[in-house]
Amino acid sequence: MIGKYLMKLRARDPISAEEEAAIRESIADTVRYPADHCFIRAGQRLNHSTLLLDGLMCRYKDMSDGQRQITEIHVPGDFADLHSFTLKHLDHNIMTLTPCTIARAPHERIRKLCEDFPRVARILWFSTNLDACIHREWEVSLGRRNALERTAHLLCELHVRLGLVGLADDTGYALALTQAELAECLGLTSVHVNRVLRELREAGLVEFRNGRVVLLNLAGLRRVAEFDPAFLYLGMREA
Amino acid sequence: MIGKYLMKLRARDPISAEEEAAIRESIADTVRYPADHCFIRAGQRLNHSTLLLDGLMCRYKDMSDGQRQITEIHVPGDFADLHSFTLKHLDHNIMTLTPCTIARAPHERIRKLCEDFPRVARILWFSTNLDACIHREWEVSLGRRNALERTAHLLCELHVRLGLVGLADDTGYALALTQAELAECLGLTSVHVNRVLRELREAGLVEFRNGRVVLLNLAGLRRVAEFDPAFLYLGMREA
């Protein structure tokens, strides 16, 4: 059930059988949400964290004029709000983009898990730091990359992150996002995202149609984005 | 010596005398760096974390064309690279913006501190999550706010963060940044930052001259930025 999560953890750190069992025990129940469902609001007091098992969700902030900025996309195997364990309420909303299955881990159980297994605590801490790495890379995209590079970069990022949990291969991956949602990630308008996607398609790099990203030329796409996956810390970190 | 750090922690969580002593013991030594000195490079293996005692520093990423994006500014009392405790190497560089005094905490001591004091561990974890909150707010600025709002927002953020450690008051604060460095935070050119600062000055909101931010109309500045300090988690989080 939480196999994708363990798969992702083990891509970066070894996990013993005992640790795995303890992690599994921290899950209380699983729930299904429909698409476009905002299930965590900024400021709301939280006492559990949400592990995404299936589907796509995002963190976002609303502007007063109705615009929104998505600050991170979550793929299966991500803890969408593990940071609420220390923050207790969030500075942003979280919503589903597609129908989702999630598992819930009460903060009380996470606390016990961390105290019993300090190494697991560091791994959980690491995973929230990884969210910050993704945020930083988005800051670079939003601040310094033009629309084409920025879009290409996001598609590369999602390719790697979905690949880690077996949901992407060399040919591409399923991505049930609208162009408007992409625009909300990229700090662009949906009109311009549409033009950029056309440009990427006509350049023979990538095609995004009917909820699927088809990689026509991955090396070329990465070159356009100047994509370096190092920010995702794929290898083992300890000696 | 690490008084500003404790001051900042206590703005958000109570710290007992015993915990304070343990935190103090995790510091090995203090060092001084000159201005504009890059002392941590992306990818470099790290075995200690850097607590900023005095001065300003920043995290930044370089682009291939020589541009850079600053992803966060650090003020005294900030752990500039506490995340290296779990990441072991960083995805970005860290450099001083002014001459700085820092204290160094070996990862080995942080590990012991966390295992002996799980509550302190959660507070340290919280503080890296707070960096992520700041990153998210910058994503919103870079993605959705125009140059005027974005600049105003950053000046408001620094006002609050410096105020927390006694380095800002109602009249303003010292900020030894160049307009080019501001531009690197804001995803703008220094030319445009200059024009925006003039606009803020002529609107009677804020004046930035000779390394000092003079607040002429804080309420007005916050209104322009639509600044809400909630993302900095100033209050106590626990019941």
Place this chain on the structure above:
DNA sequence: CGCTGCTTTGAAGCCCTTCAAACCAGGTGG
């Protein structure tokens, strides 16, 4: 078979960049 939501395209305009040059203050050496 006509909604509804998403995609696509065109035309006009604006915010910010680029390029260029003048200005200014502080520090250094003749």
Place this chain on the structure above:
DNA sequence: CCACCTGGTTTGAAGGGCTTCAAAGCAGCG
């Protein structure tokens, strides 16, 4: 003590990338 240099600030003019506004096209679905 001033001439010079250097790094930062300021301003102008032109251009471009992205937005805005508008409307047509298209697919899935009741």
